[in-house]
Structures are given as C-alpha cells and as structure tokens.
Amino acid sequence: MITNAKELKSNLNKLISDPDFLFLQESFEKESLFQLLGFGHRETMHSAFISWLISPTSSLSLGLFPLKRFLNYISEENIGNVKTAIDFDLIESDVLELDKMQVFTEYSESVVDPETNTKLNARFDLYLVNDTVRIIIENKVLSRENKDQTVTYTKILNDLDNPYTYDLKVFLSPDPTVKPKCPDFIQVDYQGLYDFVILPCLNHPQISIENKNILEQYAHNLSMVYRGVNKPMAKVNNELCISIYNKYKDVLDEIFDAVKNETPEKRKPKTSSTVRVSKLPWNEIYIRLSEDEKYLESTYGNTLTKAEIDLTSGHILFQGKEFSSLSSAAIAAVNSIKGENFTDRYNGFAFWSIVYPNGERKKLSEVRTDLELAMETEIED
Numbered sequence: 001m002i003t004n005a006k007e008l009k010s011n012l013n014k015l016i017s018d019p020d021f022l023f024l025q026e027s028f029e030k031e032s033l034f035q036l037l038g039f040g041h042r043e044t045m046h047s048a049f050i051s052w053l054i055s056p057t058s059s060l061s062l063g064l065f066p067l068k069r070f071l072n073y074i075s076e077e078n079i080g081n082v083k084t085a086i087d088f089d090l091i092e093s094d095v096l097e098l099d100k101m102q103v104f105t106e107y108s109e110s111v112v113d114p115e116t117n118t119k120l121n122a123r124f125d126l127y128l129v130n131d132t133v134r135i136i137i138e139n140k141v142l143s144r145e146n147k148d149q150t151v152t153y154t155k156i157l158n159d160l161d162n163p164y165t166y167d168l169k170v171f172l173s174p175d176p177t178v179k180p181k182c183p184d185f186i187q188v189d190y191q192g193l194y195d196f197v198i199l200p201c202l203n204h205p206q207i208s209i210e211n212k213n214i215l216e217q218y219a220h221n222l223s224m225v226y227r228g229v230n231k232p233m234a235k236v237n238n239e240l241c242i243s244i245y246n247k248y249k250d251v252l253d254e255i256f257d258a259v260k261n262e263t264p265e266k267r268k269p270k271t272s273s274t275v276r277v278s279k280l281p282w283n284e285i286y287i288r289l290s291e292d293e294k295y296l297e298s299t300y301g302n303t304l305t306k307a308e309i310d311l312t313s314g315h316i317l318f319q320g321k322e323f324s325s326l327s328s329a330a331i332a333a334v335n336s337i338k339g340e341n342f343t344d345r346y347n348g349f350a351f352w353s354i355v356y357p358n359g360e361r362k363k364l365s366e367v368r369t370d371l372e373l374a375m376e377t378e379i380e381d
Contacts, residue, residue: 051104068098101128121156136169138171139172147311170186171186176189221233298333300334
C-alpha cells in the first residue's frame with residue numbers, strides 16, 4: 001500500500017519507464033502493417049489470411065499444426081453439441097486425411113431450389129475440403145448476415161453431392177452477439193482464433209522469423225478497435241497487462257481509486273437503472289438484430305402504426321417510404337394519424353417497439369440498453 005506522495009511518484013516513474021509498459025503503450029499508438037495498406041478490417045483480407053494460416057501447404061511452413069489447432073478450437077466450442085463429432089482424438093489420428101485438405105476463399109456454388117424452382121447462389125468466404133471432410137466458414141467482421149444467408153447456404157450444401165463423413169459449418173465474427181440465423185452453424189470468434197491458433201503458432205519452435213513477424217503484425221491488427229465498435233477484434237495483450245498490473249498493483253490501484261473512486265476489486269458489472277443514459281448509436285444496434293426483430297409498432301392515441309427495419313441499411317420502411325432514422329419515421333407515423341404536417345421532434349427509440357413472433361413487444365430504448373449492457377459486460381470480462 002502506498003502511504004505518501006513521494007512513494008507514489010517513485011512507483012509511477014518506475015511504471016512509465018518499464019520496458020513492458022513502454023511496449024504496451026507503443027502498441028496502442030502505432031498502426032499495423034495491414035492498416036497501413038488499407039486492409040485493416042476488410043473481411044476478404046481476414047479470410048485470405050486465415051486461409052494462409054490454416055492451409056497445410058501454405059508458406060507458413062508449420063504443416064498440419066495450425067489446421068489441427070483450428071479444428072480443436074471448433075470442437076472445444078461445440079462440446080456436447082451434435083453439430084460435429086470431431087474431437088481431439090480424431091483430429092490427431094489419420095482418419096480425417098488433413099494432409100490432403102485444400103483451402104479456398106470466395107468459393108462459389110449454386111443449386112436450384114426444388115421447392116421454389118429458383119436458383120440459390122452462395123459464395124463461401126472459406127471452403128475447406130478433402131475426400132472425408134468439408135468445412136465452410138462464413139466470416140463477418142464489419143457486416144451482419146445478409147437476410148437468411150446461413151439458411152440459404154445450408155440449403156445449397158444439403159442439395160450438393162455430399163460424400164463427406166464430416167460436414168461442418170462455422171460462423172466466425174469478432175462480436176459474439178452477432179449470431180448466425182441457421183442453428184446448424186458453430187459460432188466462433190477472433191479471440192478464440194488468436195488464443196487457439198495464432199498464439200500457439202507464434203510460440204512454435206519451427207516458425208521462421210519472417211513468418212513470426214507476419215503473425216505478430218496480424219495479431220497487432222486484431223488488437224486495434226474496428227470501425228464503429230469501441231473494442232478490439234481480439235485481446236492479444238492480456239498476459240502482458242496482467243503481468244504489468246501484478247508488478248505495479250499499488251500504483252495502478254491508486255490511479256483507479258483517484259479516477260473512479262474504486263479499485264479493480266471493488267468494481268461491479270454495470271446494471272440497468274431508470275437514470276441510465278444509453279448512447280449506443282443506431283448503426284451499432286440494427287446490425288445485431290435478427291430477422292425476427294425487424295418489425296416495429298407504435299400506438300399513437302388509439303391508432304396502431306407498423307413499420308419495418310431494413311437490416312442491411314438500418315433505414316425504416318413505413319407506408320411504402322424509406323426513412324433514414326427512427327425519429328423521421330416516427331414523425332411520418334404521427335403525420336399519417338393527425339393528417340397534418342406535424343413537425344415536432346420524436347425520440348424514435350421511445351416511439352417504436354419491436355414486435356417479436358410470439359407477440360411480445362419491447363421498446364427500442366430497452367433493446368438499446370440491454371445490448372449496451374451486454375457489450376459492456378463482455379468487454380469487462
């Protein structure tokens with residue numbers, strides 16, 4: 001425990017001069033090579049990198065090691081689930097013929113749906129295949145699933161010739177709250193990709209200096225906050241942060257206490273309250289809604305009005321017109337009832353409610369608060 005200002009200044013000076021702290025500080029200030037090239041958070045870049053990472057024949061030159069680590073991660077996330085029978089023993093055997101695995105990006109397939117006689121098209125972000133195993137990976141970084149994308153992909157895969165003993169569908173996103181609409185998909189995230197695959201590869205004794213530099217640059221890119229979301233794709237400095245905190249616990253606790261009037265041990269997860277002001281913007285909300293959450297209703301006076309969210313653009317569809325914000329759609333709804341050019345402002349989050357398939361209604365203001373709390377809890381964890 002620090003007892004006086006002189007001791008605090010002395011310990012603080014040691015902290016800001018510590019090589020680990022300086023390294024961590026620099027990592028927050030410098031851009032990654034991928035950002036400098038303009039590829040920081042492009043899905044196609046991430047898919048191409050993952051293809052290079054897990055392909056047995058890539059120039060990473062670690063053979064089956066990365067692919068096996070990736071399959072182990074999938075199996076760990078799927079314990080107790082019937083989505084895959086692949087487990088550690090099977091991965092380490094020769095049954096899966098992993099040395100023959102081919103990895104493709106932007107792989108296209110199409111079939112004719114026998115029920116509707118319409119053509120269904122798919123472009124799989126990653127497509128892994130050999131004679132025994134087929135794995136498709138839908139990769140979402142900044143975007144959400146388009147309409148019923150994973151459902152359509154499942155229909156296409158089921159209609160194609162399927163000689164595979166093991167057929168897996170994987171949904172990869174940095175945001176665990178973004179769910180695949182088809183329940184057949186195994187959900188994984190970039191934190192797991194880093195922990196289970198990238199970090200073990202970085203520590204592999206046979207990795208070359210050049211490839212280690214590439215992996216370190218990619219890991220640094222994952223640690224950068226991505227557009228519109230104030231958090232990284234993966235936390236890659238956890239061990240270093242814990243080490244620094246344990247080394248300088250007294251001075252850091254003193255700082256926490258001064259800034260928040262609480263030490264880390266006293267901090268509690270934020271909870272909802274009637275005085276809470278939610279600031280999560282609409283563009284961070286609609287991308288996390290599902291098809292079952294796109295229908296809106298509001299009762300003004302005794303009149304019920306209905307609208308719909310375009311989950312791709314976030315615009316509100318009301319009476320055949322498209323509105324760019326919740327508030328402008330609310331004004332239009334009031335005008336349709338009052339029969340006049342009513343210009344008073346309306347809080348769209350308070351005006352509209354989501355109507356779920358079971359008939360339940362929930363104000364968008366409540367949905368925003370719930371989502372914000374979920375995201376904050378995830379960041380604190």
